Amino acid sequence: MKRLTNAGILAGTTLIATGAMAQTELSMWYHGAGNEVESNILNGIIEDFNAAQSDWTVSVESFPQNSYNDSVVAGALSDNLPCILDVDGPVMPNWAWSGYMQPLPISEEAIAGHLDSTVGRWDGEIYAVGLWDAAVALYTRQSTLDDLGLRTPTLDNPWTGEEFMAALEAAKASGDYEYAFDPGMAWTGEWYPYAFSPFLQSFGGDIVDRSTYQTAEGALNGDAGIAFGEWWQSLFTVGYAPGTSQDPADRDNGFIEGKYAFQWNGNWAGVATIEGGVDDVVFLPAPDFGNGPNIGAGSWQFGASATCPHPEGVADFVEFALQDKYLAAFSDGIGLIPASEEAATMTENYAPGGALEPFFGLSEAQALVRPVSPGYVVAAKVFEKALADIANGADVADTLDAAVDEIDADIEANSGYGH
Amino acid sequence: MAATNPDNRGLRLVVRYAVLTLIAVIFIFPLLFMGMSSLKPDQQLLSDTSSLRAFLPVGDLSLDNYREAFARAPVGLFVFNSVLVTGATVLLSLAICSLAAFSFTFLEWKGRGVILSVILATLIIPFETIAIPLLLLVSKLPWIGLDGLEWGWLNSYRVQIIPWIADGLTIFLFVQYFKDLPRELIEAARVEGASWFQIYARVVMPLSGPVLATAAILKFLVMYNQYLWPLIVVQQESYRPVMVGLQYFFQLNIAWGEVMAYLTLITVPVLAFYLVLQRAFIASIASTGVKG
Numbered sequence: 243m244k245r246l247t248n249a250g251i252l253a254g255t256t257l258i259a260t261g262a263m264a265q266t267e268l269s270m271w272y273h274g275a276g277n278e279v280e281s282n283i284l285n286g287i288i289e290d291f292n293a294a295q296s297d298w299t300v301s302v303e304s305f306p307q308n309s310y311n312d313s314v315v316a317g318a319l320s321d322n323l324p325c326i327l328d329v330d331g332p333v334m335p336n337w338a339w340s341g342y343m344q345p346l347p348i349s350e351e352a353i354a355g356h357l358d359s360t361v362g363r364w365d366g367e368i369y370a371v372g373l374w375d376a377a378v379a380l381y382t383r384q385s386t387l388d389d390l391g392l393r394t395p396t397l398d399n400p401w402t403g404e405e406f407m408a409a410l411e412a413a414k415a416s417g418d419y420e421y422a423f424d425p426g427m428a429w430t431g432e433w434y435p436y437a438f439s440p441f442l443q444s445f446g447g448d449i450v451d452r453s454t455y456q457t458a459e460g461a462l463n464g465d466a467g468i469a470f471g472e473w474w475q476s477l478f479t480v481g482y483a484p485g486t487s488q489d490p491a492d493r494d495n496g497f498i499e500g501k502y503a504f505q506w507n508g509n510w511a512g513v514a515t516i517e518g519g520v521d522d523v524v525f526l527p528a529p530d531f532g533n534g535p536n537i538g539a540g541s542w543q544f545g546a547s548a549t550c551p552h553p554e555g556v557a558d559f560v561e562f563a564l565q566d567k568y569l570a571a572f573s574d575g576i577g578l579i580p581a582s583e584e585a586a587t588m589t590e591n592y593a594p595g596g597a598l599e600p601f602f603g604l605s606e607a608q609a610l611v612r613p614v615s616p617g618y619v620v621a622a623k624v625f626e627k628a629l630a631d632i633a634n635g636a637d638v639a640d641t642l643d644a645a646v647d648e649i650d651a652d653i654e655a656n657s658g659y660g661h
Numbered sequence: 662m663a664a665t666n667p668d669n670r671g672l673r674l675v676v677r678y679a680v681l682t683l684i685a686v687i688f689i690f691p692l693l694f695m696g697m698s699s700l701k702p703d704q705q706l707l708s709d710t711s712s713l714r715a716f717l718p719v720g721d722l723s724l725d726n727y728r729e730a731f732a733r734a735p736v737g738l739f740v741f742n743s744v745l746v747t748g749a750t751v752l753l754s755l756a757i758c759s760l761a762a763f764s765f766t767f768l769e770w771k772g773r774g775v776i777l778s779v780i781l782a783t784l785i786i787p788f789e790t791i792a793i794p795l796l797l798l799v800s801k802l803p804w805i806g807l808d809g810l811e812w813g814w815l816n817s818y819r820v821q822i823i824p825w826i827a828d829g830l831t832i833f834l835f836v837q838y839f840k841d842l843p844r845e846l847i848e849a850a851r852v853e854g855a856s857w858f859q860i861y862a863r864v865v866m867p868l869s870g871p872v873l874a875t876a877a878i879l880k881f882l883v884m885y886n887q888y889l890w891p892l893i894v895v896q897q898e899s900y901r902p903v904m905v906g907l908q909y910f911f912q913l914n915i916a917w918g919e920v921m922a923y924l925t926l927i928t929v930p931v932l933a934f935y936l937v938l939q940r941a942f943i944a945s946i947a948s949t950g951v952k953g
Contacts, residue, residue, distance in 0.1 A: 275898070276733050276909030306908030309892050316893030319793060320800035322815055491707040494914065510913055 265292070265299035268555050269324035271314065273542060275304035279575045283568070291562045298555040300326065318342045318547075325550035326559060329370050331540025332432075332612040332622070334362040338369045339616035339660050344548045345369055348557040352564060359539035359609045360581040365660070370545030371560050373569050374578035377601045377609065378437055378537045379525035381497055381505040381515065387524070390416065390503075397527050397607045403444075403473075406529035410482045413503035423483045424502040427633065428493035434626035435612060437506060438474075440528060440536035443610060445470040449625050450649060455615045455661040458649040462625075463642035466533070471638035473531070478633050486630050509601040510577045516597055525600040528608055539609035541578065579605050616659040620652045690716060695928070699726050699921035706917050726918035727926070730910070733919060736926055738899070739906035744930055746821045746902060747884040753826045754880050755873055761827070762835030763861045767847060777836070784829045789889065795824060796893050816897045825884060831876045838872035839865065874941030881934055903927040 270288075274280040281304060288300045303324065305313050311333060317323045318340070329337055337343045345367040353361050353371055362370035387394055390412040395401040401409065413422035426433060439449055446466030450458045461467065477483040484492065497505040498518035507515075515523050528535040544563070546556040569585035572578060573592060579601055580586045591598040612618055628645040632638055653659060693716045698706045700722040709715040730736055764770070765777045799814040814820035842865065850860045866873075888904040895901055907927075910920045935942070 271896070277912055278733060303896060303898065305896075306905070306911070308908045308911050309905065312892055313896060316796060317896060320796055320813075320815060320894075322800065322813075322896065490915075491710070495704075495707065514914065 270302045270326035272328045273307045273310040323547040335364045336616040338364045352561045356581045370543035372543035377605045384522040400527040400535045401529040403531035419503045420501040424505040428488040428490040435622040436538040442470045443536045444531040446533040458646040463646045512598045536610045537608045540611045621649045624648045699925045726922035730919045730922040734909040739903045743902040758831040766839040820894045871944045874938040
């Protein structure tokens with residue numbers, strides 16, 4: 243009997259010990275294949291997480307960013323999603339609404355003090371949390387401002403629309419530049435709604451009516467939308483900016499080479515611009531066209547797939563990854579804005595006096611996330627085409643009306659997208 | 662009848678060679694641009710695009726882009742995967758499609774005309790329209806492997822090979838070619854007592870070199886350039902082919918030199934395959950009028 247009791251104790255102890263040692267695997271998909279620096283930082287975080295606790299072990303599969311969303315949609319269709327999903331901020335509502343993701347059981351304390359734009363909320367719940375954000379600024383040289391006799395706009399006192407256009411006119415009249423302004427027409431895709439819809443919002447319009455998310459009527463093609471469209475078209479007809487045929491090489495190097503006086507660009511290009519020889523570069527806030535100055539917001543975030551049986555494990559991983567030292571490591575590695583102010587002070591570029599410090603202030607003060615709706619992924623493509631058409635000379639009112647019809651038809655076809 | 666003036670004949674020869682050289686240069690320019698660009702740093706590569714320097718080995722040349730390309734992506738693995746998938750599919754396709762075409766051409770059976778028409782009709786259906794249904798199908802198919810019965814073909818070589826083995830175009834090429842073979846050869850073999858498979862293997866296939874080369878090259882190009890299908894059925898890097906791998910190089914700031922180095926590397930198997938089969942390919946085009 244005693245022997246049996248001992249055997250039972252031994253077996254029980256072994257089971258408990260095995261249970262304590264066994265880590266449940268959490269598979270993860272990430273968009274960073276091909277980016278060695280980013281992959282190394284993420285792998286480091288995963289190694290630290292796997293070693294720091296005994297409940298979970300994360301294994302990552304990286305995908306190229308350009309095809310990542312297609313891979314996730316295909317994975318969802320074939321019931322083959324991982325536990326941890328990496329999702330671009332504006333796409334998250336669509337994936338949540340489509341049933342690809344589930345709410346992330348993370349506490350509000352864990353994200354206290356983080357930039358609002360790094361927290362992905364849909365339908366009143368947190369679905370994803372990001373370690374960084376991106377911001378756009380108006381690049382120019384201090385010497386350009388001085389030569390043209392322009393005042394330096396600040397976050398508290400940005401340029402008005404009139405001041406901005408006067409600056410472009412002064413740069414054009416100087417004859418020193420091929421174009422006064424490079425908005426980045428060579429960068430197609432998400433760049434258009436991310437970078438240019440804030441101008442529309444500053445005019446008082448929007449891609450859709452955010453009060454209901456049921457229509458774009460009046461938001462995109464109302465008086466403010468028309469005013470924005472006419473201003474947008476004038477950039478190209480008057481010759482302030484290169485059009486849709488802009489050489490991608492000029493987009494990458496034109497400002498550095500002095501072809502453009504002003505450039506609308508993201509924080510990710512800041513270091514390369516300085517290293518390219520523009521040592522007096524200044525990052526100016528967006529101009530205010532009457533309804534407040536805005537820039538886009540919302541970058542990549544982590545969430546749990548709908549089929550993941552362990553969302554609490556995903557939340558554990560995300561909370562672990564949100565440590566300031568990791569936010570700072572990502573920022574130093576790939577140049578993005580860390581999600582918290584504490585982390586920003588630990589970075590090379592966003593600490594007080596850092597080369598890119600103005601971007602953190604821009605994110606805090608001017609960031610406006612793109613429409614938080616599952617329909618955004620369609621509306622964004624419609625908006626991109628409309629802006630390209632208007633830049634190429636299409637009638638502003640007709641083009642915006644057609645875009646509204648297309649967006650509204652999509653919303654109706656999807657029964658309002660759950661709003 | 663007047664004799665041809667030797668001077669005119671010489672002039673015509675010069676003009677002909679000049680035109681042919683010009684055409685050859687036009688065709689080789691993209692390859693030349695790719696190869697030369699792969700040796701230049703990005704700044705120089707971009708500035709050279711506005712002049713003929715883009716096609717010349719001038720400036721700061723090095724193999725740095727190749728080194729960086731190998732560091733950014735497992736290039737060797739991607740090439741291996743593509744060559745394996747492409748090679749297996751081409752071989753199986755030649756075997757299966759030629760057998761089907763043999764049946765359609767030489768065997769008498771009810772409904773073969775209708776079935777051949779249905780197969781040919783599949784040529785007008787774009788792959789994009791059946792990609793999702795096919796994905797749903799292969800994600801639930803059974804497979805008996807070393808670990809026993811398993812469900813789902815995703816993340817494997819077989820999912821990239823098997824759905825592509827049989828296709829209407831390859832069957833059509835074989836049918837067209839087989840129709841032109843002398844019937845007397847088949848009948849003589851039948852009289853000698855050969856089975857249909859013996860006729861296929863020992864009479865028809867040995868005479869089918871040109872169409873085999875054509876079908877192989879066309880299939881090779883289709884398979885080697887596969888992008889959408891592997892993108893949706895393969896989530897593991899270990900099974901990714903070269904075209905999905907190309908996306909590794911399109912980051913926010915594109916390193917064009919590395920892109921060109923990668924493209925140069927993945928073009929090598931295609932060129933090698935074409936050079937091996939080019940004589941038979943040209944003979945096939947000349948005899949069947951089929952253009953790739």
